[in-house]
Amino acid sequence: MNKELEISNQTLIAAVLMLVIGAGIGYFSYAALNAPIVSNSTTMCSVAGATGPFTPDMKKVNDIGSLLQDVVYLQTGENHTVQYVKYTLQDELVVLDYTIDGAYPQEIYTTKDLKYIVQQPTAVDTFRAQIDSAKAQMEAELKKASEPAPKSDKPEVLLFVMSFCPYGNIAENSMVDVVSLLGDNISFEPVYILSGGNGKYQSLHGTNELNQDVREKIIFKKYGAKKWMEYVYDVNNNCTVDNVETCWKDAAQRHDINVSYVEEEYAKNFNAIADAEVAKTNQYGVQGSPTLIMNGKEYSGARSSEAFKAFICSGFSVQPEKCNTTLSTQQGVSTGSCG
Incomplete structure (x- = not known):
């Protein structure tokens, strides 16, 4: 059980204890924001509140509460007061109700002898509905993956990457010959996997990567796919995420890219560019780098120039003669992604 309790007008968010049958406490997530910090003592407060014909062993009730309090401490690094409130019976189980810091409720399910903490019961019908829904989703995804790529006169090719994801860099390097070969026959665009908004953005490998x-998107928009490929290939092989704040300029100068222009666009349009990347990432539901999408279909397979070319060429209504050219089948890494 992993239930998050969000209390309006409060600054403390408590996520519920995940319990595994026979395994005791599995996980507890409890994020305290400006929560009151109690002293180092771990006093357990017991309040009478029994209902029903069954009377629990209060020593065991307090022991379980103390265990819960320790779990909260391990998750937050702070001491919080756990207080027993009452119990109820649910079929063959006992439901112990506690509060954290007097406000945030927490239910613990146990056997009647209070020796075993168990997972919160789920009705078989509810569980079946969840499984059926998951199966339907999986089967729909498998069916979609087996369908041929949609065809068009000029395939739209999107390569979702992060500038310092090693797997994405390998895909970019493999795409160099593909973009050079197919050129204007395809509509190619790199998309950078970003998240956030309102002037606050994140890229997986930190601020330098962001x-x-x-900058790389500015270069693509100004100079086109071929120049972008040449530049990115240079950065991938000669710069690191640690030195890129200076190294990017050296690479730009080697490829006759106007550094001042890039800096001006960066200063003026950073948020607009980042917003567009976030929007396209969300539109296609992309989470990992690299992700190659052609005419809306996601690619899965080898990451060689020839494999990428074959996939993209399958999207032409009428394949150009260039598709008969054989490219390299060598690939750096066949599996793996960032994200």
């Missing part, structure tokens, strides 16, 4: 993501 900055370089935006």
